[in-house]
Amino acid sequence: MSEVALYAHPARLRAANWLRTLAALGVLIGTVAVLTLVFGRTGERIALLMCVNVAAVVALAVFCGNTGIVSFGHGAFMALGAYASGILTMPAGLQRSALPELPGWLSGYELSVLGALPLVLLVGLCFALLTGSAISRLQGASAAIATLGLLIIVHSIAISAREFTRGSQTFYGVPRITDLTFVLLAAIGVVIVARLYRESRWGLFVRAARDDEDAASALGIYPRRARLVAWTLSGTLATLAGALYGHILGAFSPASFYLGLVFAQVVMMIVGGMSSVGGAVVGVVAVTILQNTVRNLEGGITVVGVTLPEVFGLTTVSLGIAILLVIWLRPQGLVGGFELGPGAGARLLDRIKPTVPVTPTPRPVTTEILKARGLSRSFAGVKAVTDVSFDVPAGRITGLIGPNGAGKSTFVNLITGQYAADTGTAEIDGVHLTGLLRHRIIEHRVARSFQNLRLFSGLTAFENVLVAALAAGYGRKNANAVALRELKAFDLGGIAAMRADNLPYGARKRLEIARALAQDPAILLLDEPAAGMNPAETDDLADRLIRIRQDRNIGILLIDHDLRFVNRLCSHIVVMNRGQKIAEGTPEEVRANPEVIEAYIGRGRVARAADASSTQDQVLAN
Ligand code: ADP
Ligand code: MG
Secondary structure (H helix, E strand, C coil): CCCCCCCCCCHHHHHHHHHHHHHHHHHHHHHHHHHHHHHHHHHHHHHHHHHHHHHHHHHHHHHHHHHCCCCCCHHHHHHHHHHHHHHHHCCHHHHHHHCCCCCHHHCCCCCCHHHHHHHHHHHHHHHHHHHHHHHCCCCHHHHHHHHHHHHHHHHHHHHHCHHHHCCCCCECCCCCCCCHHHHHHHHHHHHHHHHHHHHCHHHHHHHHHHHCHHHHHHCCCCHHHHHHHHHHHHHHHHHHHHHHHHHHHCCECHHHHCHHHHHHHHHHHHHHCCCCHHHHHHHHHHHHHHHHHHHHHHCCEEECCEEECCCCCHHHHHHHHHHHHHHHHCCCCCCCCCCCCCCHHHHHHCCCCCCCCCCCCCCCCCCCEEEEEEEEEEECCEEEEEEEEEEEECCCEEEEECCCCCCHHHHHHHHCCCCCCCEEEEEECCEECCCCCHHHHHHHCEEECCCCCCCCCCCEHHHHHHHHHHHCCCCHHHHHHHHHHHHHHCCCHHHCCCEHHHCCHHHHHHHHHHHHHCCCCCEEEEECCCCCCCHHHHHHHHHHHHHHHHHHCCEEEEECCCHHHHHHHCCEEEEEECCEEEEEECHHHHHHCHHHHHHHHCHHHHHHHHHHHHHHHHHHHC
């Protein structure tokens, strides 16, 4: 799932990205040229089908690559496109004999292929919206099975709707397209649309939701809506590909769009690499060459005196072997695993002309205060959080400590709407957050990090932060600048172009905070940001958090087990144990509280906590 993607601003990386797509198109055009020049009419026919397959597979990858859900349902859109365009363009005389029972409102249009296209696309779009409203609710295997269901249903309908399709008999009389340039241009058009979509706001949203649905929701992204957009665009493009396919075949039946076609196209997509547009193109070219070579062998062939026997089904078997080999040797596909190394990101940082102030303007001290009042939540009898109330005011880092299982993370999840509270309320500046959909809570400028890293692993560091800024409502230019500002604030500029899952642990932890800050929050909830960091990294993080609090005057809730870290940063600490708040106050007050010593620190650790206090006193003294 890799491909470095950077946008409008970082011109160099964007160019590198487009170069890859252009290279893939170059492969396509080159293959078309060789086929027509060397193999004449047979080659031209293969080239025609290859171009249609490029359009179809790229359309398929618009959904599969960006959502991570393999679809078997795109054959349905292709059938729809082929039959719809066939009916609209068929000569009236032929139509009377081929489709005698066709309803009057549909018959006798005799449009040109291009004239029918807008109507065909509209039909595809409506059908995609209709089916997508259901399919976009599903994820993973259940979504894939639903798409298979769609294929089977549409296939059955095509067979039984005889007055429109001639049932399982051949549907004939469709005007033929033989113009290779036209089909090639259509394929290139589909590639460009797919490429633009992938980098667009909605493309980024759906890829973020693919990698981590919860984290995407916490940024204010609606995963279902993002999947619906992907499905609708993908289905509409597949309808276009289907119409072209129908016109190239001239005669077809429902079986032409069934499992055989779908299987071949899924293989093409996976062989090339479904996460990139270029991958889909290269996959089609590679598999087409393979298919046509093997097809010649299928009927038996004589090689240097040895006659190989006729092997039925060799083409299908070779597709199966191709997919196995690719999954085994190159799981990302032939065109996968590409990324720009460290350094490229640093160079691009210098090119940014900030369109938003590099230092965000601090807020007035009095505004934006998060108030939790009587929040409770239990899970099947386990009281995770019981009647917890406290404030997180702007301009202060509030500590939240307590032993494992105390309910700290659950508290954060109650604020951000990940879990619904059983009782109690959370409000920010007088607006109730409880009961709001979690996508809407971001509008009240609450951002969070997660205890276990929840980055979008298939996106670059830059995209991780960019997607947060876009979801927070920034326009593209400003979002670029905000993303780079936050990367810089966390010293991540140099690795902006690397995939999040390839970053070192400490960098990933910082990236998650940078992502939260790109949402321009008033309240930032950090769930164990220093966990797993070494002491130097922890100190560095503390410095950065202090600077952020000063520069931006935001309210921070900091959960951590490292008391030295918490004591250094927090002037106010809340202690939880077994779901309840047991103490609250300055670090000194909390440390002196017998209940805290009893329940949390324990006798053996009092000495170490006292140590920590001296560090904190120094900080306060400075
Ligand atoms: P902390 O972050 O302080 O370590 P948590 O908030 O993660 O504690 O957990 C508090 C309690 O709630 C634990 O007993 C935990 O097992 C329980 N808990 C948290 N989330 C869930 C959940 N989704 N389902 C069931 N139990 C949960
Ligand atoms: Mg926790």
